[in-house]
Every structure is written in C-alpha cells, then in structure tokens.
Amino acid sequence: MGFHGFLVVSQDGVDQARLYSVDPVISAFDFQEGTPSRQYAGTTLDFSAIDPVFYGGPSSYFFGPLFDDGDLSVLGDQVILSSFNVGEQTYRFPTTYVSDQGQVYDVRSFEFPIIITPAPLEVIVEDTSKAYGTQLDLSGVNYTANTLFPGDSITGGIVISEGAAADVPVSDNAYFLGLSGLTGSGLSNYSISIVPGSLRVVPRAVDVEIDDAQKTYGEEIVFDGTEFTVTGLLGEDTLSSLTIKSDGQPAEAPVTDSPYLIDGDDPVGTGLENYNIRIFPGELTLTPAPLTITADDQSKPFGTEFVFTGTEFTVTGLLNEDSVDSANLTSDGAAPGVPLGGEGFVIVITDPEGEGLDNYEITLVNGIMIIGPGNLTITANDQSKLYGTELTFDGTEFTVAGLAEGDSVDSVTLNSDGTPVTAQVADGPFAIIPSDPVGTGLEKYTLIFADGSLTVIQAPLTVTANDQLKQEGQTFTFAGTEFTVTGLLNGDTVDSAVLTSDGAAAEASVDDSPFDILIGELTGTGVDNYDVTRVNGVFTVDNIVVPPTVNPMPPWSSTLPNPTDRLTLSLFTSQNRADPVQGNVQGFDGPQQSLGDARTTLALVDSLSSDLELAVRSCGSADQDFTNYMACLSESLDTYANALDEIVNDLPPGLENVAATIRTARDGVNAAAARAQRRLAGATSASERRAIRRDALTEARGAINQAQDEIRKAITLIRADDPEVAAVQRNTGARIIQAFDTVDSELARAVEL
Known part of the structure; x- marks a missing residue:
C-alpha cells in the first residue's frame, strides 16, 4: 500500500x-x-x-x-x-x-x-415585436443555446412576457421576454443562464380616408375636421377630428385646377399613440359658377352708323377679381342705311374675353338696337355775376347742336342756385340747368341737355385802418377792431383784423413818426365773397401828452381789510333827467339828428376816445409807482367825462348822461386806490404789497366793467326814424365802449405785471 x-x-x-x-x-x-x-x-x-x-x-x-x-x-x-x-x-x-x-x-x-x-450554457431569447391589438403567441418566440455538446438537447421551454396581451399599449420601452421550464437531454450537466429578449409593441396600422367634397366656384368651403372615414381602430380608441385643408377651399380657387387634394393631419382622439395612422387624401371638385353677359340695348339716330367698342354689355355673377373685358357685338341695325322705327334689330353677343372666365358657366343674352330720331343737344351758356347782385335769365342764353334745317329752338327755361343776391362765391361755380325747350320740330329729336356754369365774382370791399396816436415810450396794443369797412353786403361782417404797426412798439420814436398801420388777415362772416382792398392807416407817435402829477395820498395807518363798494349807476331819459331808466324802456324820444350831424358827433367822440386811450397808456406802470398810476387813471377818466359833457347836446338820445356814468367809474377807481393805501400802510412784505395792489387793480376793473354794462344798455335803447342815423348813433356809443375796452385791457395788463 x-x-x-x-x-x-x-x-x-x-x-x-x-x-x-x-x-x-x-x-x-x-x-x-x-x-x-x-x-x-x-x-x-x-x-x-x-x-x-x-x-x-x-x-x-x-x-x-x-x-x-x-x-x-x-x-x-x-x-x-x-x-x-x-x-x-x-x-x-x-x-x-x-x-x-x-x-x-x-x-x-x-x-x-x-x-x-457543469459547463456554462447561455440560452438567448430572440427579440421580437407585435402590432398593438394583437395577442402574441409566446410559443412561437425563438430562443437559441450556445456550447450545447453533441448528444445534449433543449426540447422545450416556457417564454413569458407582460407585453404579450392584445391590450398592451405602444411604448418607447421594450417589454421583457423571459424563459423558464427548459426541458431536454443532458441539461443537468450545464449551468444555464437565460439572456432575455425584448418585445416591442409597434403601432397598429389605421387607414383614414378623407371624404370627397364639391363646391361651386366663388364659394369658400370650411371643413369642421370630421369629414373622413377611419378603419382599424380597436376597442374604445377613437379618432375624433383632423385638421383638414385643401388649396381649393378659398373662394378664388380656379376651376381649371380642379380637382384639388383634400389633406388631413394633426389627428385628435384617444389611444392614437398606439397607431400608425395612414391618411389617404380626398378630392375637392369645383363646378363653374353661373355668369350672364347681356348685350346692352342700343338706339341710334336714323342715317348714322353705330360702331361697337366691344364693351356694350352688362355682366351678372362675376366673383372675386374676375372680369369680362370685351365681347364680340354685332347687329344688322348698326349700318347707316337701316330704316327708322320697327321693333329693332338683334344685337348678337359672342366670344367674351377677360380674366378668370374659365371659372364660369356663361350664358349670353342678346340685346336690341332701336333706330330712332337724332340727338339734339341744348347747352346752357356759361355766365358770371358780381356777388350781391341778382341774375335774371331771359331764356335765350343757350347754344344748340344737331338741329336740322327748318327746325328751331326759340327759348329754354334756365335755372341756377347762383342767381340770388345771397349766392356765395365759395359755393360756385353753380350749375345752369336748361329744360323745357320751346321751338318747332323738336318732337323728332332725342333731347340732351348740358349744364352751363355760373361763376359768382367777388364784390369790391375796402377795409381802412383807423389812424392812431400814442405817447412816445408807451406800447400800443391793437384790439383788432380799429378799422372802417366800406362795401359789405347781405349782412356780411368784418369782425376783426390783424393790425400791425412799427409805431405800436414802446421804442417807436417821434422822429420816425408817422408809421403805417398795416391790415393783415380779416375775420368775419362772408369775407370770402369780397375782393378786399386794404388801406393803411397812419400811426402817429407824439410826446406832448404828460401824465398828470398827483400828490401822494396820505399814509393812513389803518390795517383794516379792503371792503368792496357797491356802485349804483343811473342813466336818464331826455324827458325827465331826475328819474333813472327803469325795466322795459322801449327807447328815447330825443330830438332827431340828421345823418351829417350824427357822423360829426361820431367823429368828435372818436377823437375824445383816442385821447383817453393815449392818456391811459401813458400812465406808466402800476408795479413801479402804484399811487401815481391810479391817480393818472382817475384823472384820465375825469378828463374824458368833462370832454363828453361839453358835447352833451350833440350826443345821441340815451347817452346824455354817459359822463356821469364815467365819473361813477372814476369814483370806483379812487375808492379802490384809497383802500389799497390804507392796507399798504400795514403791509410787512413785498408779496403782501403785490397782493394788495393786485386786489385794487381788479376792483378798478370791476368799476370799469360795470360802467361798460350801463353804457351798453343805453346803446340798445337808441332809436331814430332814419336807419342810417340810428346805425351811426349806435357806433358812437360803441366807440365809447371801445375806449373803455382799452382802459380795461391796460388794467388787465397791470394785474398780470
């Protein structure tokens, strides 16, 4: 072992x-x-x-x-x-x-x-796709295995996916394709990994067919977005509207381009993101609009030739900017030799030409030509007259064209709005309208009347600037009424004029005197009716008028306020100088002046009034020497009143006591000055003193204005048997008012200073 x-x-x-x-x-x-x-x-x-x-x-x-x-x-x-x-x-x-x-x-x-x-084995599920609304058969999804050794095999498996159902919506993200439950031989010898696939749900094809449409040329068609038919939507998905448009929609779309495509886009509905919408255009067919071209009826004088220009027709039914420019017009009656009378000859119209006529179904209507007598033209002669005169026609102020030998026009009724004396130059020229001719053989003619012209010529008018006088060193201000007018008619007026003179300036010297008074623009009523001649006046600068020397008023020490006086002015009638004029007085029964005497009195009053105006302008400045200014103003009014007293017997009835009215105004000026002096004694500042002086000047103006009102009332009561005498007498009173206007203007200027 x-x-x-x-x-x-x-x-x-x-x-x-x-x-x-x-x-x-x-x-x-x-x-x-x-x-x-x-x-x-x-x-x-x-x-x-x-x-x-x-x-x-x-x-x-x-x-x-x-x-x-x-x-x-x-x-x-x-x-x-x-x-x-x-x-x-x-x-x-x-x-x-x-x-x-x-x-x-x-x-x-x-x-x-x-x-x-185990050996590694990778099973790959293949990607696939399906259309929205369809159920995917997962058994048909393919999958493949790599490194499967001989003898081994995969015989089955279960593919799974949440995207397989029919109601799964289209998404930008793919659905998961998984695999489980694999079966086969030798699979236990492998370590198996599944590579999932992707399932994409793609939009379902939907077909939308735009409905065909039809319209008549000249109409505008508007689509509401529902003119279509849809095929292929599923379940509760809807296509509610499209933006439908066509080049043939406008009223001016021509018939020659028909049919037009009708396109649609921008679908609106529910669930449409799940569809691939295919829009098939429709067709818009245009039919021609009806158009009627009617040859105009014509008439011509017997023995003449009628030449058609190609425009003698009337068109009904034109649309947009289309036009019928010409047509071929013929008639047997156009020749010069056709007989007079009868039912006329047909005017045949053919071959119209113009712009856009292909858009119409054209109906041509013939006309009739009537052969009648010739034309006779009666023309009123042009006339002119001077403004303010009346023109009378005798009925022969006319000329005739087309009259045959043996026939005559003896007289004509002539009318014009320009014949009265009041006819305005600016309204001209006026038409002279002829009518109702009288003569022989006129029934054979077609009468044509031609108006004449009546021109109203401006009347002569002379505007003369009144001569003026002022003290050297003073500024003269024109009121715009210092002029005399000769030649006015029909109640016209010259109310004011722009008057200028180098002598009006304060620096104008005696050595350069006299100066011209120039007349500029005139203002009034009816001034345009006149040829105006402007006559310059003479402006004299003098240095002989010296403001009176006034002793200073005692410096009272009272600090009481300046109360307002109540002035009572009285004018007296010539019958009883002890009684003031009351209420509804109808006029003064004084002695009657002749026209010459009245004019002499007017000249005297004008001279005295000019003296007053010059004296007041020479009083200096209230802000420099208030005491002397008020004293000078009082003295000037007193001198004026005394001078009028001297000619009292020559004054118009009703103005006999005008001097008393002026003295009452003078007393008001004196009272204002006295109160101001008392208040000035207690003033402690320059601004307080200026306010006191301004109050006094305003009070003095009140006295002057009250006197003006009394004199105006007296002027309204002037009466005379001779209207010209009455007019001169009223002008005399008006000259006194004018002088007081100058006084008031000077006081107003002093208040501003």
Whole structure:
C-alpha cells in the first residue's frame, strides 16, 4: 500500500520486480493531492492523468521480443471515466498496453476520484415585436443555446412576457421576454443562464380616408375636421377630428385646377399613440359658377352708323377679381342705311374675353338696337355775376347742336342756385340747368341737355385802418377792431383784423413818426365773397401828452381789510333827467339828428376816445409807482367825462348822461386806490404789497366793467326814424365802449405785471 494513488501488488508471494521481469504486467499509478475536477464537455472530455507512474513494461519484461520498447506515458492520456456526467466520478488507466513490437501487457491500476463540473450554457431569447391589438403567441418566440455538446438537447421551454396581451399599449420601452421550464437531454450537466429578449409593441396600422367634397366656384368651403372615414381602430380608441385643408377651399380657387387634394393631419382622439395612422387624401371638385353677359340695348339716330367698342354689355355673377373685358357685338341695325322705327334689330353677343372666365358657366343674352330720331343737344351758356347782385335769365342764353334745317329752338327755361343776391362765391361755380325747350320740330329729336356754369365774382370791399396816436415810450396794443369797412353786403361782417404797426412798439420814436398801420388777415362772416382792398392807416407817435402829477395820498395807518363798494349807476331819459331808466324802456324820444350831424358827433367822440386811450397808456406802470398810476387813471377818466359833457347836446338820445356814468367809474377807481393805501400802510412784505395792489387793480376793473354794462344798455335803447342815423348813433356809443375796452385791457395788463 502507499499514499493516495500509490499501489503495491503482490502476486503469489513473488517479488514485484521479479513479476515485472517474468510477466507481461504493467502497474499504473496517478499521484495527486486532492480530487481533480474537469468541466463537463460531453462525451469528448479531454482528460489525462495528473502525475502517472508506471512499473513494468518492455524495459522490464525479460521474455518479451528482443529490443522491444514502448512509451508508457500514453497510458496517462487514455484514462477511462466511470461517467461523463456532472458529479463525483472515477477514472482508471486502460487495461492493456501494446509495445512497439506488439507485445500485449496487462495494465493494472486502481480507480481514482474526479469531479465533473457543469459547463456554462447561455440560452438567448430572440427579440421580437407585435402590432398593438394583437395577442402574441409566446410559443412561437425563438430562443437559441450556445456550447450545447453533441448528444445534449433543449426540447422545450416556457417564454413569458407582460407585453404579450392584445391590450398592451405602444411604448418607447421594450417589454421583457423571459424563459423558464427548459426541458431536454443532458441539461443537468450545464449551468444555464437565460439572456432575455425584448418585445416591442409597434403601432397598429389605421387607414383614414378623407371624404370627397364639391363646391361651386366663388364659394369658400370650411371643413369642421370630421369629414373622413377611419378603419382599424380597436376597442374604445377613437379618432375624433383632423385638421383638414385643401388649396381649393378659398373662394378664388380656379376651376381649371380642379380637382384639388383634400389633406388631413394633426389627428385628435384617444389611444392614437398606439397607431400608425395612414391618411389617404380626398378630392375637392369645383363646378363653374353661373355668369350672364347681356348685350346692352342700343338706339341710334336714323342715317348714322353705330360702331361697337366691344364693351356694350352688362355682366351678372362675376366673383372675386374676375372680369369680362370685351365681347364680340354685332347687329344688322348698326349700318347707316337701316330704316327708322320697327321693333329693332338683334344685337348678337359672342366670344367674351377677360380674366378668370374659365371659372364660369356663361350664358349670353342678346340685346336690341332701336333706330330712332337724332340727338339734339341744348347747352346752357356759361355766365358770371358780381356777388350781391341778382341774375335774371331771359331764356335765350343757350347754344344748340344737331338741329336740322327748318327746325328751331326759340327759348329754354334756365335755372341756377347762383342767381340770388345771397349766392356765395365759395359755393360756385353753380350749375345752369336748361329744360323745357320751346321751338318747332323738336318732337323728332332725342333731347340732351348740358349744364352751363355760373361763376359768382367777388364784390369790391375796402377795409381802412383807423389812424392812431400814442405817447412816445408807451406800447400800443391793437384790439383788432380799429378799422372802417366800406362795401359789405347781405349782412356780411368784418369782425376783426390783424393790425400791425412799427409805431405800436414802446421804442417807436417821434422822429420816425408817422408809421403805417398795416391790415393783415380779416375775420368775419362772408369775407370770402369780397375782393378786399386794404388801406393803411397812419400811426402817429407824439410826446406832448404828460401824465398828470398827483400828490401822494396820505399814509393812513389803518390795517383794516379792503371792503368792496357797491356802485349804483343811473342813466336818464331826455324827458325827465331826475328819474333813472327803469325795466322795459322801449327807447328815447330825443330830438332827431340828421345823418351829417350824427357822423360829426361820431367823429368828435372818436377823437375824445383816442385821447383817453393815449392818456391811459401813458400812465406808466402800476408795479413801479402804484399811487401815481391810479391817480393818472382817475384823472384820465375825469378828463374824458368833462370832454363828453361839453358835447352833451350833440350826443345821441340815451347817452346824455354817459359822463356821469364815467365819473361813477372814476369814483370806483379812487375808492379802490384809497383802500389799497390804507392796507399798504400795514403791509410787512413785498408779496403782501403785490397782493394788495393786485386786489385794487381788479376792483378798478370791476368799476370799469360795470360802467361798460350801463353804457351798453343805453346803446340798445337808441332809436331814430332814419336807419342810417340810428346805425351811426349806435357806433358812437360803441366807440365809447371801445375806449373803455382799452382802459380795461391796460388794467388787465397791470394785474398780470
């Protein structure tokens, strides 16, 4: 006996070496530490002894062939397994060995242990796919095995997947394909690993056919998105709408391009992600629209030739921007020799030409040509008249064309909106409309009337700037009414004018005087009716008017507030100078002036008023010397009142007491100045003093405005038998109002300063 794998053989008590020499015996041993292992390789397992040792053989056998030999190591490569299957097995050496010269030896050995380990076997499940809505037959899924040795086999297995059911939705991710329950031969000799496959659920094919449609040219068709038929949807999946469109939808789509494809996209519904939607377009067929072209009826004078231009027709039914530009028109009645009267001749229309006519089903309607008498044209003569005059027609202001010999037009009724005196220049020219001719043989003609033109010419109008006078160093401001107008008609007015003069500026000097007063733009009513001649006025700058010297008012120390006085103004009638004018007075019954006397009085009042205006403008500035300014203003009003008193007998009835009204205004100015002086004595700041002066000037304006109102009331009561005298007398009162406007303007300017 020996260590693992070592064997000592005793045969009949004979020495071992002797046996090897006298017997054809070989002892085989495999020396190993531990149990060897080999991986399963089917029935072709390649295994050799680990450390073989041999005793005996050709080198030891005495009775063997001469010079015999052999390689005993081949016995280690020829070991015999008890079994090729996985598990604890044994192996042994072959039982015989043949030497090089054919001697057969009996090989003796023990069985040695060996472990057969499983071989790796990878089973791969093949990828597959199925359409949404179908049940996958898992038994048809293929799988393959690598390294399966001969004689071994896989005869069956169970493929599993959650994606096999029909209702599994389409997904971007593949479903798992697993394998279990493999059956076959020799599979226990393997360590089996399953490589799963992938199952992809692909969209199901769905066919959508767009419905065919039809429309008439010129119509616009709108699809609501449901004009289709769908095939292939499953279960509760739906296709509710598409975006359906076609180039033939617009109203202007031409018939010549029909039929048009109707396409659809952007499907809307439920479960549509599980489908491959194939959309088959429909067709949109356009039918021509109806179009009627009617030859226009014509008439022509007997003996004349009618020439068609190709446009004498009427079209009904044109759409979009299509047009019928011309047509071929013929008629037997167009020749000059056809007879007069009868039922007329047919006008035949053919071959229309234009744009887009292929879009229509065209109906051609013939016309009629009537042969009638010739045309007689009566034209009113053009006329003109001066604005403000009335034009009267005598009925002969016309010309005639087409009149045959022996026939005549003796008179015509002529009318025009431009004949009245009030016809405006700007509304012209006016039409002169002829009608109702009187003559002989006119019944044979087709009468044609042509209007004439009536032009209204501007009337002459002269606007003269009034002469002005001012003190050197003062600024003169035009009110825009310092002018005289000659030539106004029909109640037209010139209300104001833009008046300018270099003499109005404060720096205008006496040495450069006089200056022109220029008239610019006129404002009024009806001014456009006149050819205006502007006559410059003369602006004189003088230096002889000196504001009166006023002693300063005593500096009262009272600090009482400046209360407002209540002024009562009274005008008196010529019958009773002791009673004021009351309520509903109808007028003054004073002595009647002649027109010449009234104009003389107006001139005197104008001169006195100009003196007042110049004096007030010469009073200086209220913010520089308030006391002297108010005193100068009071003195100027007093001088004006005294001057009017001197001509009181020449003033219009109703204005006899205007001087008293002016003095009442003067008293209001004085009262405002006195209150201001009392308040100024207690003022402690420049801003307080400015406020007191501003209050006094505003109070003075109130007195002036109240006087103006009283004088205006008196002017409204002026009456005279002669309208021209009354107008001059009212202008006299208006000149006084104008002078007071200047005073008020100067006070307003002082308030602003």
